[in-house]
Amino acid sequence: MRFFSDNAAPVHPAVLAAMAEADVLDTAYDGDRWSGMLDARLSALFETEVEVLWVPTGTAANCLALAALCPPHGAVLCHHDAHIQNDEGGAPEFYTHGAKLLLADGEGAKLTPDTLRALLSTIRVAVHQVQPHAISITNATEYGLTYRPDEVAAIGALAAERGLALHMDGARFANALVHADCSPADMTWRAGVTALSFGFVKNGGMGAEALVFFKRGLVEASRYRRKRAGLLFSKGRYLAAQILALLEEDRWLANARNANAGAALIAAAAGERLVHPVEANEVFLRVSAEEAAALRDKGFDFYDWGPGEARLVVSWNQRAEDIEPLAAAIAALR
Amino acid sequence: MRFFSDNAAPVHPAVLAAMAEADVLDTAYDGDRWSGMLDARLSALFETEVEVLWVPTGTAANCLALAALCPPHGAVLCHHDAHIQNDEGGAPEFYTHGAKLLLADGEGAKLTPDTLRALLSTIRVAVHQVQPHAISITNATEYGLTYRPDEVAAIGALAAERGLALHMDGARFANALVHADCSPADMTWRAGVTALSFGFVKNGGMGAEALVFFKRGLVEASRYRRKRAGLLFSKGRYLAAQILALLEEDRWLANARNANAGAALIAAAAGERLVHPVEANEVFLRVSAEEAAALRDKGFDFYDWGPGEARLVVSWNQRAEDIEPLAAAIAALR
Amino acid sequence: MRFFSDNAAPVHPAVLAAMAEADVLDTAYDGDRWSGMLDARLSALFETEVEVLWVPTGTAANCLALAALCPPHGAVLCHHDAHIQNDEGGAPEFYTHGAKLLLADGEGAKLTPDTLRALLSTIRVAVHQVQPHAISITNATEYGLTYRPDEVAAIGALAAERGLALHMDGARFANALVHADCSPADMTWRAGVTALSFGFVKNGGMGAEALVFFKRGLVEASRYRRKRAGLLFSKGRYLAAQILALLEEDRWLANARNANAGAALIAAAAGERLVHPVEANEVFLRVSAEEAAALRDKGFDFYDWGPGEARLVVSWNQRAEDIEPLAAAIAALR
């Protein structure tokens, strides 16, 4: 049983079905009827007029967002454990033409107004130093913690005060949202978010994410940047169809609830072993090398996460009965 | 009936079937079994050891190739009607960090050693001028002409003589190949091609192309560039599966033959109206505005291509019976 | 006697003297008193509030201007013989992060509204094509022709109509201005120029040019770009002092008048041999290889400019008595 990541799971059956339905001739690029529905569909979801671009990967969504929010000579503030800093192979620097990521601290990869202020205080307003233009937060974070809407809003208020844009990397936005049990609007634009990378790949999609702009005037140049990055599929309808299929019948929320519930099962069994509270679908455990080996012997796969720690991620399609043996095996380690 | 382009057609049934087969958990990125088969599969096809990266779009394939072949301070020689110059939204400049495209002439968007030499003769060897590092040709060309292997080899010889790499944009490689009726090897590395953008999207694929390197030492940095461009799908197996499905049973060749045959049908009807010889699946016609309107009235859609000209492209899945009415309508214009 | 170019001449004595005067401790970068005078000095000259940055080279001035006027995904329209296209080693692409130069025609390297409109008409408004954001003209041109204020204004009107910025590469601005015998204001902002590369290096300076912004809101980011390009001298006063020294007592105009007069002397002797009218300090001659050799034998150095042509450039400091022997030698070729 694999708990490496939620990024390689099969896709939701409704996604495959929707792609088969889209398998008809239609206008190229994003001129088709599926792509044409995205703005309205997501505007309804977010209770405000949004502008949306499909893109194939989370890295593409994040980096097109950053390029829209920060000039080449500027900086984006993020956590030192942020995905954009550590796991995107320098894509932020590629898309922004060399903007700097300036790194802040925070428990569980969460930024706070205080850690951001501490970072901001080190930057002189002078051409010698790269000036901040945006903040990027990840929700849920790289350690499976989530920001509540009020926590986002506190950062949003700081961003507004300093004239910074606010980006949310929502590769696991659904998981954060169902944990917070709030509306998409409360988690984003009402809390000051300028642009959201709305993730579907880890939520039952195949290769489609939605880049959502809450502020007017950002999508236009982003369309050019998307093309210029080789991301404009000629058969874009297959990407739009994935997003629409997961939004339909709230599948995205159900998928996230299922994954979070699986992680909660493991967390309950892990007790004191938990490195971080489990708020989404990721579990970080303290396990010795012997214990990790014992779990692997029983057929459970996962990543080591530094010495004495392991990361387990539950995917949208893993069922309680898949997870209970793992939970039991972890409990039995005690 | 749409003859706008071959880039928006539905996908081949075997492609959808292969994607459904790949809909199982496997290792992320390109660690899966489908991705793992590409190098061997294409090495067999090309009768030499090649290194292959899947990418989602033709623009991505072209521009990763150019970035591998030309430094930021260098230049790529191409035709002034090349797709990389006119239709990729500046992606070559993005991926190469600002390398220049230097533009040569040639009938039907075909370069020749002579037009390339004429261009090269204008470039002084001096830091003031951007120095050539690569040549890029498109086969079949933007006007539906093809290079024969000996024509590629003549350019390949010039490239070797001047120390330049040679890239082939093969968005319609299959169409060119079946016209030339030669082996993939003869059309590429045996003729001096360094890297090939091997197109599948216009050949029955959904969103997958193969970037093929014939020279060692180029793929390694390209892996990093692919990730850095946000092109590394976490579920790469769905891309590899598309490519493998089209190669299987020589579907890619059958699809190209069918499209070329459709274009030949139109060409036969068009006679003197042809702007260019029809060697692949594109037809350029001389038609007056009234004639174009008449064709559209009968339900045939296509692009105007400058004043008095029209472009019609036949897709992999259009059948003779779809095309005959168009051919008849064109013939009836006389 | 060297007529290779005006870019390597010694500096005006007043420039050296001013640099020696500036050889005192003052605030670093552009916080010194000389740098602090530039805005006011040039605002007076241009009869409007301008914002000015010193930079060390013409390439730096041009490319910082282009970066201020065109985003990475945009295009700059210029003549196919423009210095930014042919002689700056790809610096425009470096500074703009890969914007494209789109090339227009025109006699003597001069653009006209008609040739610009012809170029613009080839660009579809679509993400597939790089969209124009600016026009760049060179005055005096690479062939020593000049734009009159009304010619600049005609291009400025087109730029305004299409929402494009207008940059003037004024490496030889002084030479153009004295030929037109108009005010700096008439030649620039009153004719629609957004930014001017105001050249001093070819006018008796050592290594200082003025980048002049006629539109508010462009200088701020340019300050960051100047630093980011490694162009912000810590001892900037030595650059500002050069500019101020040449402006003082209208030395820049006297120097240009002298150089233009020298070229006129040659032109008068050359008669039918002239390839272009001589309006500034450059002369292009038709000479056979034998004639060129004969001139060189007499000690006159210059560049061949394609087969059967030669370029001779008169520098600010060459006196009539230096030039008369050359004029006589040319006349004697007949």
Place this chain on the structure above:
Amino acid sequence: MRFFSDNAAPVHPAVLAAMAEADVLDTAYDGDRWSGMLDARLSALFETEVEVLWVPTGTAANCLALAALCPPHGAVLCHHDAHIQNDEGGAPEFYTHGAKLLLADGEGAKLTPDTLRALLSTIRVAVHQVQPHAISITNATEYGLTYRPDEVAAIGALAAERGLALHMDGARFANALVHADCSPADMTWRAGVTALSFGFVKNGGMGAEALVFFKRGLVEASRYRRKRAGLLFSKGRYLAAQILALLEEDRWLANARNANAGAALIAAAAGERLVHPVEANEVFLRVSAEEAAALRDKGFDFYDWGPGEARLVVSWNQRAEDIEPLAAAIAALR
């Protein structure tokens, strides 16, 4: 009396004299006789064949070096207080097209093999993470400490072991060298340094630094990059002349010795107040706000350096009699 920095001092009289001597017509760019002497002059100094480019600023030298040593998709390891990270306005990212600076720790802004190893151990060899290609150290450091040759060699050995290049930012190379009392060769290539930014601006120069390559094959592309960055002065002789003048009669060493001696005077007076040992020409003092104000009241200017600290820098031209009053004033604070 100003102790803000050593970057704004007047230039050495020999520099001005050499520039006046170079004020004759010679070949443009670096074709002149002064530029032509640099390779041989610095090869003699470094006791090995080196290749040298003049550039106008330290930022330009550093960033051209980094661009030669690290591809756009790579990383440079440096100290978190390095000038390239904090004070060059993102120039490293501009010149390298977005390479990342990865930050290591170390007392007094000095890297050690241990802190570098700790940083390297966090980087997985995978396309998701930006891979290291070079190390950059500053000697003397931003806090006025120096690396001894054996310390450089230890880092050089690590670099060699890991296949990394080693860059030395030598904005204050002279100050470090006279402190170590070793040969330039021992401090650089014999210790594994690949490229040196050899600073002259802080050592009596006006606007010229030498970028020195100790490894073959790096200078060629750097020549193109220098042009492409707008750094290739047409009157390059005035830059080369500065460098040659400071090397002549070992003026650069005398200047550094003088500045270091001045700093030592202050250090001796400061005693317990010193934040770092004083090994070059910078002094960091613990002073209360009141004490700082008292010093300023007496006419001494300097930067606050965080709360309770001050930075004082001695320039090449400050004499003992200039400094003694400051030393006395500091001593009197006790």
